[in-house]
Amino acid sequence: MTPPLLEAREIGKTFGSVIALRGVSMLVRAGEVTCVLGDNGAGKSTLIKILSGVHAQDSGEYLLDGTPVRLGGPREALDRGIATVYQDLAMIPLMSVWRNFFLGSEPVAGPLRRFDVALAKRVAREELRAMGIDIRDVDQPVGTLSGGERQSVAIARAVYFGARVLILDEPTSALGVKQAGVVLRYIARARDRGLGVVFITHNPHHAFPVGDRFLLLNRGTSLGQFDKDAITREELTSLMAGGAELDDLAHELDRHGVAGPAPAEGSAAEKEPVNGDEPPGQGAGGEPALGRRPVED
Amino acid sequence: MTSLPADERIAGAGLLRRLLIRPELGSVVGAIAVFAFFSSQSPVFRSADGVANWLDPASTLGIMAVAIALLMIGGEFDLSAGVLTGTTGLVMVTLATKYGWNLWAAMLAGLVLALAIGFANGLLVVRTKLPSFIVTLGTFLMLQGLNLGVTKALTGTVQVSGLRRAEGYDGAQALLAGSVTVGGVDFRVAILWWIGVTALATWVLMRSRAGNWIFAVGGNEQAARAVGVPAARTKIALFMTTATAAWLVGSIMALRFTSVQANAGIGQEFIYIIAAVIGGCLLTGGYGSAIGASIGAVIFGMADKGIVFAGWDADWFKFFLGAMLLLATLANRLVRRYAEEVRR
Incomplete structure (x- = not known):
C-alpha cells in the first residue's frame, strides 16, 4: 500500500x-477525510499549525509521503501541496470572486505582463462549477456571498492551486445549519477529487457523516484515532463531550439520579443522510436535556 | 474560448446592479449636474474657451487626485503630497537659478528627492504600523518648515524665481507647461498629462497584478499577506507614486509661473483627498477608482471657474465643496453597505 x-x-x-x-x-490518505475533534483548548489549533508549517513540533515525527520532513514555514507547506483554509478566511469582502480566487497568484499574459482577466474569470467560474459551487456571478463582491459560499470558494481555490492535502479549520462552526450542510458537501467533493482532507471541528454531527477517520483530542493528548467502522456516532459524541465527565455532570445536576446521556436516538442516527440538517448540539450527548432541567427542582 | 451560459438569476437586474456598484457613478452624476447648472448660468462656461479654462485647474488637481486615489484604495493617506509639490518645485528652481544647473538635471534632482520622501513615508508607515495619517502629517509639517526655512536662508525672501533664464527652459516649458491648439482654442498641455496619468492608473488598477494587490492591501491587509501578496512593497510603491505625481505637478507649476512660493501646495492635500472621495474612494480603503478621482477633479475645476463665470463671490466655492463632499461620502457609504452585506 502507498x-x-x-x-x-x-x-x-x-x-x-x-x-x-x-x-x-x-494519518491522512488521498481521497479520505480525517476529522480532528476536540473541545476548546484540546490542542486542535496547535496541531493544525504544526501540520501547516506555522510551528515545528518539539517531539515526534511528521511524514509526508512516508518521508520525515521538517517544514520551514507555511510557504513550504503550500509548496508541498498542503493548503490550509482558516476559519477567518483569506478573502477580501470588497473584491470580486474572481479577483479573490487568484489573489497572490494572478495569471499574467502578454509583453506587459498584464493580469489575464478573461482567463481568471473563466477559470474561476469553471473551477467553482467543477466543485459544484453555484455562484451567481463571479463579478460579485465576496462580501455578498454567504458564509458557506465563502468557505466553498476558499476550498475551490485551494484545490485549483494544486493542494493535495486540504486542512480546514472549523469551516462549519460559524455557519447556520443549511450552510454547514453545503460546506460538508464540498468537503466530500474535494475528497472525491482525490485530496486528503483534514477537517477540524468540535461538532461530531458535522464530522461523522463525512469522516473516514476520527482523531479525538482532549487537553493536549489523543483519546485515539478511530476508523469510521470502529466507532458509532454516539460513542464519538460521548468521547467528544468527555464521556465519564459528562456522566458525572449528569449525576451532579440531576438529584433524581438519571444516569448519563439519554439513549433516545439509538441506531437511527447512524442512517441519517449527509445533510447537516440536524441542529448542532441537539443530538446525542444530552446537553440540552441537562440545560433544560431546573436545578432547584 | 468557451463561454458558459449566464446564470438565470443574474438576468435583467444585472446591468443596473453592475452600474450601481461602480465607484465612479456618484461623481459622474455629480459632474453632469454641476455642468448643467453652470452652463445654464453662463454661456461662456459651456463654450470651448470656457471648457479649456476649467479643465486647466482640473488637470493638475486630477494628476494628484488619481495618485492619491490609488494610495487610498491601498488603505493609506498622504497629507504631505500637497506640500511636496512645493518642495520639488523649489528644489528645481533653486538648483536651476541659484546653482546654474541645467533645468532637466534640476528636474531630475527633484524627482530623486520626491522618490526618497515617498519611500521614507512608505517605509515609516509599513515598519512602525502607525496610521499613515499621523506619519504623513509629520512629514507634511517638516517639509513645510524646510520649504520656508531653506528658501529664506538661501534667498532672503519667501520665493525663488527667474526660471526662464535657466538652460533647457524652452523644451521643458513646451513639454509640461505649454499649450496645444485644438480648433482655435488653446488647451494646456497638462490636460494631456492628466489624461495619460488617469489612463495608466486605471490600467494598473484593473488589468495588472499590482492593481489586484492594491485593492487587497486596502481591503484586508492580513488576508492579502496570507495569500502571498507583498503588502509592504505595494504600500511603499504607492507612496512613491504619490510623490512622483507631486513632482510632476510641482514641475508643471514651476515651469508655468517660472517661480515658486515657499508656501506652495499647502492646503492642497485635502483637496486631493476630497476629489478622490467624490470619485468613489472609501476612506477605509479597498475600494475606489482612478477615473472617479479624475471626474472629482473635473467637478472641482468646474466649480472653481464656474462660480467666477456666473459672477458670484468666490467664497461660495468652499461651501459648494463641502456639500459635494458630504453628499459623495453618504453615497459611498450606501455602496459599501450594499457590497458588504452578507446573506446567510
Missing part, C-alpha cells in the same frame, strides 16, 4: 511550561 499523504507520529509541542500537545498521532 504510504499516507501525511502522517504524524507521537507529535508533541510545548510553549514554555505549557504542554500544548503530547504524543498525538494521525
Whole structure:
C-alpha cells in the first residue's frame, strides 16, 4: 500500500511550561477525510499549525509521503501541496470572486505582463462549477456571498492551486445549519477529487457523516484515532463531550439520579443522510436535556 | 474560448446592479449636474474657451487626485503630497537659478528627492504600523518648515524665481507647461498629462497584478499577506507614486509661473483627498477608482471657474465643496453597505 499523504507520529509541542500537545498521532490518505475533534483548548489549533508549517513540533515525527520532513514555514507547506483554509478566511469582502480566487497568484499574459482577466474569470467560474459551487456571478463582491459560499470558494481555490492535502479549520462552526450542510458537501467533493482532507471541528454531527477517520483530542493528548467502522456516532459524541465527565455532570445536576446521556436516538442516527440538517448540539450527548432541567427542582 | 451560459438569476437586474456598484457613478452624476447648472448660468462656461479654462485647474488637481486615489484604495493617506509639490518645485528652481544647473538635471534632482520622501513615508508607515495619517502629517509639517526655512536662508525672501533664464527652459516649458491648439482654442498641455496619468492608473488598477494587490492591501491587509501578496512593497510603491505625481505637478507649476512660493501646495492635500472621495474612494480603503478621482477633479475645476463665470463671490466655492463632499461620502457609504452585506 502507498504510504499516507501525511502522517504524524507521537507529535508533541510545548510553549514554555505549557504542554500544548503530547504524543498525538494521525494519518491522512488521498481521497479520505480525517476529522480532528476536540473541545476548546484540546490542542486542535496547535496541531493544525504544526501540520501547516506555522510551528515545528518539539517531539515526534511528521511524514509526508512516508518521508520525515521538517517544514520551514507555511510557504513550504503550500509548496508541498498542503493548503490550509482558516476559519477567518483569506478573502477580501470588497473584491470580486474572481479577483479573490487568484489573489497572490494572478495569471499574467502578454509583453506587459498584464493580469489575464478573461482567463481568471473563466477559470474561476469553471473551477467553482467543477466543485459544484453555484455562484451567481463571479463579478460579485465576496462580501455578498454567504458564509458557506465563502468557505466553498476558499476550498475551490485551494484545490485549483494544486493542494493535495486540504486542512480546514472549523469551516462549519460559524455557519447556520443549511450552510454547514453545503460546506460538508464540498468537503466530500474535494475528497472525491482525490485530496486528503483534514477537517477540524468540535461538532461530531458535522464530522461523522463525512469522516473516514476520527482523531479525538482532549487537553493536549489523543483519546485515539478511530476508523469510521470502529466507532458509532454516539460513542464519538460521548468521547467528544468527555464521556465519564459528562456522566458525572449528569449525576451532579440531576438529584433524581438519571444516569448519563439519554439513549433516545439509538441506531437511527447512524442512517441519517449527509445533510447537516440536524441542529448542532441537539443530538446525542444530552446537553440540552441537562440545560433544560431546573436545578432547584 | 468557451463561454458558459449566464446564470438565470443574474438576468435583467444585472446591468443596473453592475452600474450601481461602480465607484465612479456618484461623481459622474455629480459632474453632469454641476455642468448643467453652470452652463445654464453662463454661456461662456459651456463654450470651448470656457471648457479649456476649467479643465486647466482640473488637470493638475486630477494628476494628484488619481495618485492619491490609488494610495487610498491601498488603505493609506498622504497629507504631505500637497506640500511636496512645493518642495520639488523649489528644489528645481533653486538648483536651476541659484546653482546654474541645467533645468532637466534640476528636474531630475527633484524627482530623486520626491522618490526618497515617498519611500521614507512608505517605509515609516509599513515598519512602525502607525496610521499613515499621523506619519504623513509629520512629514507634511517638516517639509513645510524646510520649504520656508531653506528658501529664506538661501534667498532672503519667501520665493525663488527667474526660471526662464535657466538652460533647457524652452523644451521643458513646451513639454509640461505649454499649450496645444485644438480648433482655435488653446488647451494646456497638462490636460494631456492628466489624461495619460488617469489612463495608466486605471490600467494598473484593473488589468495588472499590482492593481489586484492594491485593492487587497486596502481591503484586508492580513488576508492579502496570507495569500502571498507583498503588502509592504505595494504600500511603499504607492507612496512613491504619490510623490512622483507631486513632482510632476510641482514641475508643471514651476515651469508655468517660472517661480515658486515657499508656501506652495499647502492646503492642497485635502483637496486631493476630497476629489478622490467624490470619485468613489472609501476612506477605509479597498475600494475606489482612478477615473472617479479624475471626474472629482473635473467637478472641482468646474466649480472653481464656474462660480467666477456666473459672477458670484468666490467664497461660495468652499461651501459648494463641502456639500459635494458630504453628499459623495453618504453615497459611498450606501455602496459599501450594499457590497458588504452578507446573506446567510
